[in-house]
């Protein structure tokens with residue numbers, strides 16, 4: 001990847017003149033059968049720009065209560081778009097078309113904010129990396145079309161879902177108005193995300209990226225990393241999923257673990273027994289060069305990615321077993 005970055009042909013992306021950025025945007029747009037793409041520094045920026053593209057201040061976004069756009073983007077929905085949020089309680093972040101329908105406000109009632117956008121996340125970070133059923137996505141798409149709502153996908157880990165479920169990018173390109181793809185998660189680039197959508201949306205998105213300070217110049221070095229990742233790091237996501245499965249089984253046998261969210265992709269979220277200190281547990285792992293994250297209420301998250309090999313499983317399991 002570093003070699004590909006060093007060889008990148010670059011230009012000034014603010015003027016649309018960076019060949020590598022243009023190639024990445026075109027490659028992803030074509031892969032998903034969407035009209036255009038916009039390369040941005042982070043997935044937070046691509047999500048926030050999408051929300052801004054679809055809403056006006058005072059309008060409402062429907063999303064799940066554990067959504068990254070709601071919980072993990074610094075209050076950006078309010079800060080950047082002045083929009084309000086209708087939170088749904090889904091099954092580990094996955095809600096139904098019926099829930100969406102029940103929560104759409106009446107446009108003719110001036111008391112209520114105008115519902116404008118439905119946003120989902122696939123895979124769901126706080127849902128333990130679980131995948132949506134595409135049939136439910138299609139049903140939500142139908143509700144959005146019927147009710148004139150935009151439909152956005154936070155696809156930070158969409159490639160994990162595609163690989164796990166044997167789905168195609170085109171299915172997703174047809175279902176959503178905008179999709180945010182992170183290249184910096186399991187795909188392993190240093191930074192960067194791409195927002196996909198129709199030309200009219202991406203044209204607006206280009207302006208908002210500038211406003212947010214994300215008009216970057218020779219971003220092609222990072223785009224080259226993204227191109228490399230798309231060519232070489234998608235199929236191998238399967239290995240991360242298999243490694244996560246091994247860890248799931250091990251955790252289920254540990255006395256100090258009371259539950260593991262069903263593992264479907266590269267994320268493992270589990271709960272420590274009452275009285276077990278998450279700080280102490282994380283410090284123990286760190287001593288063995290294993291980094292995990294506390295997720296609140298005794299929960300711990302472990303994520304498998306490009307830089308974790310199957311050969312690391314043995315020392316991970318040993319470290320878990322040596323924690324008393």
Ligand SMILES: *Cc1c(COP(=O)(O)O)cnc(C)c1O
Pocket residue numbers: 041042043044045047068069121124125154156157182184185193
């Ligand atoms: C990581 C992530 C993002 C974007 O994060 P950045 O660090 O800003 O690139 C968005 N959504 C989800 C679900 C994520 O896990």
